[in-house]
Amino acid sequence: MITKAFIFDLNGTMIDDMQYHAEAWYHILNNDLNAGLSWDEVKAEMYGKNDELLVRIFGGDHFTKEKIKELSIEKERRYQKAYLPNLSLINGLREFLEKAKQQRIPMAIGSAAIPFNIDFVLDNLKIRHYFQAIVSADDVTISKPDPETFTKCSELLNVSAKDCIVFEDAPKGVEAAANAGMETVVLTTMHSQAEFKNFKNVIAFIKDYSAVGPGDFLRN
Known part of the structure; x- marks a missing residue:
């Protein structure tokens, strides 16, 4: 072999589970951070690390490292809560x-x-x-x-x-x-x-x- x-x-x-990730990001980016992104624009950013995604959208100086970590964990908490009943x-x-x-x-x-x-x-x-x-x-x-x-x-x-x-x-x-x-x-x-x-x-x-x-x- x-x-x-x-x-x-x-x-x-x-x-x-990518739909659940996209939904969690969509709500955080638009409802919490006022990014004004369409669903397709959010989907297009769905790759790489969480901090890389935030930097691509908002620029490198928009958030502190502490805020990026906070947003990353909050996004994952929302994703896990929504997806857990369907986890397979x-x-x-x-x-x-x-x-x-x-x-x-x-x-x-x-x-x-x-x-x-x-x-x-x-x-x-x-x-x-x-x-x-x-x-x-x-x-x-x-x-x-x-x-x-x-x-x-x-x-x-x-x-x-x-x-x-x-x-x-x-x-x-x-x-x-x-x-x-x-x-x-x-x-x-x-x-x-x-x-x-x-x-x-x-x-x-x-x-x-x-x-x-x-x-x-x-x-x-």
Whole structure:
């Protein structure tokens, strides 16, 4: 086997929750901060770290670091409260993870989420034991599309970048994987296939994990 490890983005890739994130940001940006953004404008900013999003919208000098942290935590609290009753893995993923574990495929999570959110998912769904490494927003200097999130995962797994397959749902994440020299499987939970037409590192599009297994992405 050439492919030796799987790296999963979290939001939109393991759980179908991006609508809840967008709604939480929409209300904070517009109702609390008077940004005056449309739904599509908010959706377009849904990548990278929370502080990066705020800087993109308001500029680097608008908020103190303390205020950015406060806004970030408040956004995640609202997201978690709204999403918790519906928290579940994308269809077929638990079985996919179990099969990969049985096949001894190392797995990591590489996410722009803060640990507060990653822990919310892993501990409520009881899936932490499947992953040998977790890289969060707090572990990188620059988030996706910078490749650091995924290259750190490969380093922690002790697997070369070219031998990792990334599971992603967002164009910026696929770009980060390309920048890391990694192939990508795209989940079409939030974005259409057409939005990925310029990426050469996409090897498959799937709507969920119900019809695939780890062996489908292991190349001889």
